[in-house]
Amino acid sequence: MKARTAPLATALLLLASLAGVRLAMRADAGHVWLLGRLFGSACAFREHFGVPCPNCGMSRSIVLTMHGNMVEAMSLNPAGPLLVLGVLAAALLLGIAAIRSRDFAARRWVMRSALAYSGVYVAVLIGHWIAVIG
């Protein structure tokens, strides 16, 4: 039972988090609002060193992606849309894992995909950061 309910619950949680972002948050190029109130604080890395950290712009980028503003989201931090895509892919994968056989989660391509995605994500995050501070 747990082999089916755990991936299904995780998939639903991931989708619910995206839906929550879509419904409760708004953003523009410089701000994020949660339920109409300004959300977030200044980046400690930026405050201390004077340059943005690799994750700067992620909140705005994710919220803008969820509102369909892909161009602005990509310009703020391209890892944002990639993260949303990863959440959707993970939810789909876990949904399939819940429906299909137990050994679906042990498939080699699942592990390789997760590893490849992580590599691309980190490369995009660091690549964008170098471009910004360079």
Place this chain on the structure above:
Amino acid sequence: MFCTRCGATIADTSVFCPSCGSGVQRPAGAPPAAFPPAPTPVPPPLFAPVAPAAPVAYASPGTVGPSVPLDCASWGSRVLAYIIDNLIVLVLVIPLALLAGALGVGASALSSVSNAGGNVMASSCCCVLALFPVLQIGFGIYNRVFLIARRGYSIGMGVAKIKVVDPWGNLLPQSTCWLRLLVQVLLGMVPVVGILDLLWPLWDQWKQTLHDKVVNSYVINFPQAVAMP
């Protein structure tokens, strides 16, 4: 054939070495050994094999799976070990944090009296703060690479009575432990994948995390584990 660990002579059909108890490593493509062989009374093996009634013992095509039946550890045991390992780092960091705080307060107090004294204290505070990541990385390498390669379990794993083995039940070589840690760090850098990596044993057939799958390692129950390093 001979045991790859202790060199003792063992039967071709053996799964465990009768001398040291480690799993028998076979070349890729070799037919699986009959299980359980139990030829003669032997010392207790290093890990407990699964009961013969276990439904699936070997990996099906296209999947990653153990070469011998393994008593895989539960997700709860793994999380317990993970929490303990991280708490140890926290315990090590707290004295440093207190020292950094004291130096910071001293720096601000001294700067009103003497600029040079304040600068020295502030520099010392920064040095202590820089030690945090160094300490975390250093302890992580000792705990997650050195200890696991040497005896199969970190301090937290020792408390949870679990250990890390390869598909044949042997200890992982140090290079594999390094790769396992690096993959875990890489996956942890990606928000969703890091969480999935932690949750994956909940629905995995062999209760592996994603970083286990990458290096083909397994975490098994090991009641003989001793927590202290």
